[in-house]
Amino acid sequence: MSPNESLGDAYHRATKYARPGGSAVQPVAIARPGRHIDLPPPVTENGAGLWQAIRTRRSLRDFDPSRPMTPAELSQLFWATQGLTFHPSDDRFRASPSAGALHPLDTYLVINRVSGIPSGIAQYDVRAAGLNLLAEGDFSQEVAAAALEQEMAADCGVVFIWVAVPARCKPKYRDRGHRYIYLDAGYLGAQLHLAAVALGLGCCAIGAFLDDEVNALVGVDGETETAVYLSVVGHVR
Numbered sequence: 001m002s003p004n005e006s007l008g009d010a011y012h013r014a015t016k017y018a019r020p021g022g023s024a025v026q027p028v029a030i031a032r033p034g035r036h037i038d039l040p041p042p043v044t045e046n047g048a049g050l051w052q053a054i055r056t057r058r059s060l061r062d063f064d065p066s067r068p069m070t071p072a073e074l075s076q077l078f079w080a081t082q083g084l085t086f087h088p089s090d091d092r093f094r095a096s097p098s099a100g101a102l103h104p105l106d107t108y109l110v111i112n113r114v115s116g117i118p119s120g121i122a123q124y125d126v127r128a129a130g131l132n133l134l135a136e137g138d139f140s141q142e143v144a145a146a147a148l149e150q151e152m153a154a155d156c157g158v159v160f161i162w163v164a165v166p167a168r169c170k171p172k173y174r175d176r177g178h179r180y181i182y183l184d185a186g187y188l189g190a191q192l193h194l195a196a197v198a199l200g201l202g203c204c205a206i207g208a209f210l211d212d213e214v215n216a217l218v219g220v221d222g223e224t225e226t227a228v229y230l231s232v233v234g235h236v237r
């Protein structure tokens with residue numbers, strides 16, 4: 001642990017996975033804020049039964065690359081995880097809870113197959129409930145390689161990548177904030193998974209990934225912003 005590093009930052013760094021020969025990801029030309037893409041409004045009433053979604057939820061990994069997702073499905077998944085559910089101009093209160101309502105996690109996506117939306121790297125814009133496309137291109141093989149060669153990351157419709165911004169919660173919680181980051185991420189993963197089931201989509205969490213290869217893909221430095229959790233979603237065979 002270096003003298004200037006906090007305990008929480010040192011813990012996160014020390015538990016990263018890394019490729020023995022060094023990173024295989026070429027730097028991605030990320031353009032911020034990126035090109036905004038509107039999404040259809042989510043459905044916020046009624047819908048599929050929660051008990052059935054809980055009962056039938058399974059981690060599914062066999063995606064059908066010939067069946068793209070739709071922008072409406074994507075919009076619904078964003079809403080179920082980080083949608084603003086109290087007031088459209090108040091980003092403290094969202095579909096998922098967060099310690100101190102500080103929301104230290106941002107949602108990035110590797111878009112493999114969504115009809116009408118270019119493949120690439122994107123970030124969810126919480127306030128606009130839309131997407132910012134940061135880089136266009138096919139990153140399916142890169143993200144699968146960064147996920148320790150888990151092919152489901154290449155075959156799925158989208159890969160959700162939750163990136164922590166510790167500075168949002170550390171002024172209040174100091175190093176304990178790291179615990180809350182991981183707990184918050186669990187909520188996002190759980191709500192995404194149940195929403196995917198409700199939409200008839202497959203979903204699987206990914207905790208096994210090469211941290212700094214995923215960070216390089218979405219254009220974050222791995223320290224002030226760092227990927228903590230991934231999930232794949234798409235139509236299964």
Ligand SMILES: Cc1cc2nc3c(=O)[nH]c(=O)nc-3n(C[C@H](O)[C@H](O)[C@H](O)COP(=O)(O)O)c2cc1C
Pocket residue numbers: 057058059060061150204205206207208209
């Ligand atoms: C934090 C976390 C990380 C996980 N990481 C992976 C992973 O990297 N690859 C994978 O195939 N499954 C992963 N899973 C899925 C588990 O393997 C799965 O939940 C478990 O086998 C139970 O199956 P079920 O989800 O169908 O109930 C992860 C699940 C969690 C909660």
